[in-house]
Amino acid sequence: MAHTLLQPPPLSSSSSSSAMSSSSSLFPRAFALQSLSFDHSRTPTFSPFTSLKCDMVQPLNCVKGEPVIPVLNEPSLPKFLELPKTGRTVNRNGNKLKLFSGSANPALSQEIAWYMGQQLGKIAIKRFADGEIYIQLQESVRGCDVYLIQPTCPPANENLMELQIMIDACRRASAKNITAVIPYFGYARADRKTQGRESIAAKLVANLITKAGADRVLACDLHSGQSMGYFDIPVDHVHCQPVVLDYLASKRISSKDLVVVSPDVGGVARARAFAKKLSDAPLAIVDKRRQGHNIAEVMNLIGDVKGKVAVMVDDMIDTAGTIAKGAALLHEEGAKEVYACCTHAVFSPPAIERLSGGLFQEVIITNTIPVADKNYFPQLTILSVANLLGETIWRIHDDSSVSSIFL
Template sequence: MRVFSGSSNVALAGEVAAYLGTQLGAVTVKRFADGETYVRYGESVRGCDVYLIQPTAPPVNESFMELALLIDAARRASARSITAVIPYYGYARGNSKARGREAISAKLAANLLTRAGVDRLVTLDLHAGAIAGFFDVPVDHAHAAAVALPYLASKAIPRGELVVVSPDIGGVSRARAFAARLNDASLAIVDERHGPRGGGDAALIGDVAGRVAVVVDDMIDSGVTVCRAAEVLRAHGARSVLAFATHALLTPPTVERLRAAALDEVIVSNSIAVPAERTFPGLTVLSVASLLGESIYRIHRSN
């Protein structure tokens, strides 16, 4: 087994390697003056099972191309197998053709990685589970709920006082699965179809009055969806509002928006590196290193 990291989230990759009892392999990644990416392995990978850890996080295009080059270099260096560990899979929002003449970017990205030579993928909380079917190689789809649930359980919130909330209609399946694993907690839904985009006030389906509401989503990008959900929940009497999202994109000015929101705590994972300038009081970052490390271990041991 050889574990390597791209430049997107070296800290997480180092944690994963430590969990596996190994060290990150040597690899050179650099940019030419015109923006092109160059990669080279600093050690032999001939006959090895190679695991490449690289979330395709912002800048997405650079991260994605770097991953494709790492896969190609490993294949040309005669690696026995190549597993791409992609904690955050960029371009996942383009998973269907909602309007005419649109690209299906999630499928194109899958095709590019497969053609580059990847043998298997490990990823975390895809924007849509069906994306796993876009690949013609095995995909292990892990869920950060495995680390979020113990954290929430440590708060010892009585079962009857906890409600899991989907911030929109599209996330109901995700929230329902989360609630089922959280002692079968109650479920509520913020229906934005009647909100700012659809005219009138957003509707709330479910009862949150006097309870602790946990808004569950796969990512926080602009933060508008989760902040709007928090407003609706407070207006309907929620005692406390928490938010959990796996991927912390936190595109500016999201941090300022979250600071000003009616949220008591924002919980995210380190699937995407969160720089110091994007941290704030009330932000909790949970590590998914053990989750990814265990996935790699079981794949390698065929367990």
């Protein structure tokens, strides 16, 4: 029986305001984890048939016990987002906040905890020889406001089951409120029936999480907004778009040279909202016809990209078939450079070969899903959403507005 004990390092008693005075991004510490400087050992990969290894001993690169965060550009943020939040563990209703991490993305969980000035709760996660999961909370959560951070990324079934068992453990331990923080929501693409006799798996997963005992869900960039309606509990849907926008702003690309591209018709609304934030950049659309699961055929381009920097925007990259064929078409139509921007990097084979083949100037993703060492390539840039999720958790805990973060 493999055993994992997720226990974070102790936090420093003082907050380094000097280190954060140069905090830059639209959300504090929404930093780029460049492949050359990112500590890959902090993002272990998991196989459903092997023992777990969650190294939670060290935080980010540290100076005097506090993480050093790369800075992108000059400060441009609301004051309330510039520094870690500390000393607010009890909300106005007297409920104490506690954070727990599953094994799917412990590095992101630790960054969220650091931003919030908290320690991750102690939790034991075990795998039996037959693959069954055992979870025990190693501290009391009675009467607490509990947040469980666990994306249901590959292996989706195992991580989903682990999340449900974590929720059940908290419910049976008399937690006051249980919020499932799901940076990446697996099965989100199965949100409707496209043919007869198909399952709507996204609704089924929503039911499973609700029945397990969750009181609320916090999710990032769902594949379709209507998925929020599949839950019978409140859902806070956080958009990671501002993190990517802030990074692109630091590149100082002239707005007259920029065009935002949707890789398919279904993503037009997302791309239009993105373009509006980029000085109302023009919009182009790649029209495609899908021939089967994970197979896409690009047909034509709607819009002008000749001599321009094209920014392709999507919610996720799986096998990269759609976005790679779209990029090839953009180059054929005269695009000067092509950037790919997405929130969730699923990176199923042969995604890396397609993305690293020279079609893209840069591939910009976030850390909602951990990236395996073998999937790093020179054009890859990873942005952290830890600060965004941390601030959202504070707002939920304090019964404050979440939408005001994005105003």
